[in-house]
Amino acid sequence: MTTQAHPAADAGQGRIPFQNTPVPETEPSLSERVKADGARFVLATFVDLTGKPCAKLVPAHSVDRLASEGAGFAGYAAGALGQTPTDPEVMAVPDPASYTPLPFVRPGLAMVHCDPYVEGRPWPFAPRVILRTALERLAAAGFTAQVGAEAEYFLVERDGDALSPADPLDRSAQPCYDARALTRMYDHLTGISDAVNSLGWDNYANDHEDANGQFEQNFTHADALTTADRIITFRYLVHAMSEAAGMTATFMPKPFTDRTGTGLHLHMSLWDDNDDPVFPDPADPRGLGLSDTAYGFIAGILRHAPALQSVIAPTVNSYKRTGATSTASGATWAPRTASYGGNDRTHLIRVPDQDRFEVRAVDGAANPYLAMAVLLGAGLDGLDRNLDAGPPGRALDKAPPLPPTLLHAAEALAADDVVRGTLDAADPLARVSGYYGRLKREEFLAWHSQVTPWEIDRYLTAF
Numbered sequence: 001m002t003t004q005a006h007p008a009a010d011a012g013q014g015r016i017p018f019q020n021t022p023v024p025e026t027e028p029s030l031s032e033r034v035k036a037d038g039a040r041f042v043l044a045t046f047v048d049l050t051g052k053p054c055a056k057l058v059p060a061h062s063v064d065r066l067a068s069e070g071a072g073f074a075g076y077a078a079g080a081l082g083q084t085p086t087d088p089e090v091m092a093v094p095d096p097a098s099y100t101p102l103p104f105v106r107p108g109l110a111m112v113h114c115d116p117y118v119e120g121r122p123w124p125f126a127p128r129v130i131l132r133t134a135l136e137r138l139a140a141a142g143f144t145a146q147v148g149a150e151a152e153y154f155l156v157e158r159d160g161d162a163l164s165p166a167d168p169l170d171r172s173a174q175p176c177y178d179a180r181a182l183t184r185m186y187d188h189l190t191g192i193s194d195a196v197n198s199l200g201w202d203n204y205a206n207d208h209e210d211a212n213g214q215f216e217q218n219f220t221h222a223d224a225l226t227t228a229d230r231i232i233t234f235r236y237l238v239h240a241m242s243e244a245a246g247m248t249a250t251f252m253p254k255p256f257t258d259r260t261g262t263g264l265h266l267h268m269s270l271w272d273d274n275d276d277p278v279f280p281d282p283a284d285p286r287g288l289g290l291s292d293t294a295y296g297f298i299a300g301i302l303r304h305a306p307a308l309q310s311v312i313a314p315t316v317n318s319y320k321r322t323g324a325t326s327t328a329s330g331a332t333w334a335p336r337t338a339s340y341g342g343n344d345r346t347h348l349i350r351v352p353d354q355d356r357f358e359v360r361a362v363d364g365a366a367n368p369y370l371a372m373a374v375l376l377g378a379g380l381d382g383l384d385r386n387l388d389a390g391p392p393g394r395a396l397d398k399a400p401p402l403p404p405t406l407l408h409a410a411e412a413l414a415a416d417d418v419v420r421g422t423l424d425a426a427d428p429l430a431r432v433s434g435y436y437g438r439l440k441r442e443e444f445l446a447w448h449s450q451v452t453p454w455e456i457d458r459y460l461t462a463f
Contacts, residue, residue, distance in 0.1 A: 030067045030096040030112060034060050037101045040108030044071040046092050046116050047127055047232055048079035049436055050314070051367035055111075056092070066094055070117060081116070082125030082435050090126075091117045098229045104195040105240045113229045124427035125435065127369035131228060133426045134373035138270075141380060143278065147372060148221030148267035148356075149231050152364060153238055154213045154255055155185065155247045163255055165213030166247040174329050176210040185215065191241055192217055201230060210329050211259035221267060224376070228368040231264070251364035253313070254320035258328045261321030262364035266371065268379075269356040270297065280354040288342055288392055289354030298340055298349055298357060299389035300382020300418075301375060302400075305338035305348060305361070307416030308378055309402055310409035310440055311423075312362040312371045316447040319405050321363055335361050339399035341392050348402070351392070361402065370423070377422030407448075410440040 034042060043055040044066055056071040070091035075083030081090060092114035102109045116126035123129060138145060155166040165171070170181050182189065189206045196203040201219035209216050219234075221227065235251060242249040254261040270278045270293065281291035290298075301308065313322060324332040333345060340349035340357070350358040362371050381387075403409040413419055413433065420433035 027096070030094055030099060031063045033096065033099045034063050034110065037110060038108065039101060039110040041110070042066070042099075043102075043109070043111040044092050044094055044114050045111050045232070045236075046114045047367060047369070048081050049125065049127060049367065049370065049439065050080050051127075051232075051365070052079045053232060053236060054078045054092075067096070070094075071114070073116075075116075075118070075123075080125075080436075080439055081123070082430065082432065088119055090123060093117055098226075100199060100229075100233055102195075102237070104191065104198070105237065111233060111236070113232070122426060124424075124430040125432050126426075127367050127373075128225075128228075129426050130423060130432070131225060131369040131373045134376045134422055135224060137425065138376055138380065141383070142273055143270045144275075145224040145372070145376060146221050146269045146271060146356075147224045147227040148218075149227055149368070150216055150218060150263065150265040150267075151231065151234055151238075152209055152214060152216045152251075152262045152264065153235075154211070154250045154252070154262065155188065155215065155242055156213055156250060156255065158248055166242075167213065170212045172212070174210075175208055175212050175214075176329065178208050181208045182206070188242060188245055188247070189215065189217065192237060195237055195241070196234070209260065210331070210333060211256065211261075211327070214260065214262065221269075224372045228372055231368040253315065253318045253363040253365050254324070257320070260327050260329060260332060261324065261334055263321075263334065263360060264362045264364050264366050264368070264371070266359045266362050266375070267356045268359065268375065270294075277355055279356065282354070284354075286392055288351045290351065290357075293383065294357070295389045296383040296387055297379035298382065299387035300379045300385075301349060301359065302338045302340060302389060303382065303387055304374075304378040304416055304419055305400065306403050306409065306412035307419040308374055309361065310406070310413040310437070311374045311419070312359070312366050313409065314367065314370075314406075314440065315365045316406050316444055318363050318365055319403070319409075322361065322402055323404055333360075334363075335402065337399035337401050339393075340389060344393065347393075374419050374422050377418060377425075381418045405444065406440055407444040410437050410444065413437050413440070 040060050042058045044058050045053055045055040047053050058066050070093040072089040072091055075081040075090040076085045094112040094114050098113035100111045102111055115128050116123040156163045157166050167184050175181055193203045196219050203219050205218045207216050238249045272278050279294040284290050321334045335348040339347045341347040343352045348361045414437050423433040
């Protein structure tokens, strides 16, 4: 086994240089992958802390240079990356294992996910670096993580500030699983399915979700980093292919006041050094078939749920989803308290079987790298401190409530050493969590300062 590190990485600057995932010597290089596919251009891609995909379009003849030097970006211009206009370039170094051909978007197009570096060192504000660091800590504890994702989204049309489903016939009171609505979106859904399956992700189901215009497309679980990369690629595919069909795709958590919101439910499991699952225990006295390790991990997530919300429900709009009490269909399907239970979708953590659990508080705006990192960090804290998850199926009105707004969640983050420590782990001196928390508070206050139609309706002639 060999490891690939950025050639400029300097071990003499006080920290160990970041290394990409070990790659067998027989694995093809990025250049070999590009040539084998006949790709003409490669999107060298990374995301900022908000999940915005940033990329440079690199021609095939320059891929060797991309692999050896990286692609340079002005970090401040790219987005929320902890930089100012005076800071040096962010160099996006490709991970060949993430190479993904995208001919269904444009002929000859491909994508590769990158790890951002600055002056030869991994950039601690980069979400992919943060997840890698969390996975290193998980490995040190003797575990690896498998993660599956339920990717929900809406297909809409926009007329000024008004949104409506892209399918004008999609207006029934309970549209979930409607075969007719699925058929009307057949071309879009099968196009995405064919693309995903051509990449080897194994799309195994596609359905109409609980809200008008809302869909979900599932693909098989993988290791955490691979699944996070795939979520970013999937969002890109859905946006690009829906735009080509004259529709707008949105992963916004709550685009309609009276309709169900959009989740990014994550199914998580841990495996030991022998590649055996550690969650199952048929003798579980609590009745869910889980081991003490699984319960400790769940307890950590529940204990840190308020601070976790600032990352897994990261927008002002997110709290319109978790704060909803009802929708037109009769249910919200979003958790409001830090509870867990069996195959029960009202809980923050659902346990559908003994092999995994599902975190249902993660929404469509979540940055998958950050979401997985903080969930793993919280779960490990549960194991380290031998926390007790309590009885499964606790009454929802007795479980701790989740933060009602993004501001409350940001305040919970500021008070939570474990979640902050996970965000800061790549370089504690960088204080990533403080920077992230300020972004969230500023986002809330920017929204709060706006005068809305609700206020006009309520106050204009009230006094």
